[in-house]
Amino acid sequence: MQKPKKIKRNTVPMSVNSILMFSFSALLFLVIIIMGIVQGLIMQSSLTEQTYGKQIGQSREIYVSLNEMSNDPTALRNLKINNYILRQSRESQNAVYIIDGEGKVLYPYFEEADETSSTEQTDFSGEMEDIHGAFGGADSAAGKIVSYQKDKVCYTATSMTLAGERVYLFMFASSRLSSKTILSMVVRLGIVSIGVFLAEFLVIGIVSSKISDPLAKISKNARLLGTGNFNVDFETEEGICKEINELSKSLAETRDEISKSDKMQKELIANVSHDFKTPLTMIKAYASMIQEISGDNPEKRNKHCQVIIDEAERLASLVNDLLDISKISSGMAALKTAVFNLSDYTVEIVDRFRYLEETQGYKIYTDITPDLYTEADKDKIGQVLYNLIGNAVNYTGEDKSIRIRLMRDRDRILFDVSDTGAGIGKEEINTIWDRYYRSADTHKRPVKGTGLGLSIVKTILTRHQFDFGVVSELGKGSRFYVKFPERTVWNLNTDDED
């Protein structure tokens, strides 16, 4: 017997609601973080661009003004330039300097008494490498403007000639996002996140209730079904989830199947007990009769003993049939398949019924194509043929004739047995294959039946996966058929070899 598989459970099971909440929240959280980073990067790059734009505009303006001022012949020229540069620094976000080719600050300069002088930078020689690098060398045409960035600081340098000397207008400003900007961005993202999370909870609440409610109902009903209640309803109205609809549909089908097999099992037990009771009562009655009445009368005693033997035989065949069915359908009796001559075997089985032609006036017509080979469990197929022919004999009409054929039918072998009996009604045609089904009429049967014959036929042929069936017309008769696979057998006739 197969051991039931253990269910591996590595994780703590969660409700649909929690799974959706958890996964969607994680996803949203990730999306918001990515959005924040992308927004920060975009703001940073636009701030850098803006800073460069402003620096270049301011550089052009200063360049023009300084060119004019440099032509001033008065002694106030230096002071004017100095004030101008100081004002440019003060009135813009940029630090503005005029430096010489070595990086020494020429403007703004401070008087020694000026306090701000100590905080002001007076030398940019460390920057000269970058400035020359940006210009592509130390000599550069006057009016050329270059920009570069270092550690989130934007630098712009303009080469110019002041009083015949090569100088640089040098300005720089930080392009780092201010904490105010960052804060406002975080606040905006925070507000959006709260809105999105609220909407998420609402939507997931609705969606999960549409999934978990029907699932809870289905599992409750499945538990009820397990206790043997076949009236549970799985056909709830169509939900939004296709898989759940399919689950409830298959559970409804399972319920119908279990209920059908439960009903059949109960009927089987009732029928079996009934069929066991009759012969047992007879055996008991006749045994008592022998004991009390016919014990001394050999003729009567023999007759009564024969009844007991017949009834015991009937019981034995009932038990055998039941065992056969349960063995074949449970798969305990493995099929012993082999290739054999089906034509010869059919003739052999038909011959077992030939005595009926002599003793009871039956007419058995046969049309059996010789040397048709098939592959199957020979003994079990024998049982099938015997049961089908036996039924034809039992149920054929007044003319007591039956017809048996075995012939090639495309790539298969067709066996059929027809009778001229009352036929089988449409409503019965599917039920006759069920265990213990018997039509109401009481036939005089030359071949003893247990009501299990067709059920055995069905079980054996289904195990073989062979096609079979019945075609019947009320008042005209029935034709039961089986289709066997054909096998080709070579060199079987060894007599021809010499």
Ligand code: ADP
């Ligand atoms: P049994 O013949 O012992 O009753 P079966 O399982 O062989 O049991 O058949 C089941 C039922 O099918 C029969 O009781 C009968 O009603 C119907 N049946 C079987 N074969 C025929 C037939 N050839 N013609 C008409 N009815 C048949």
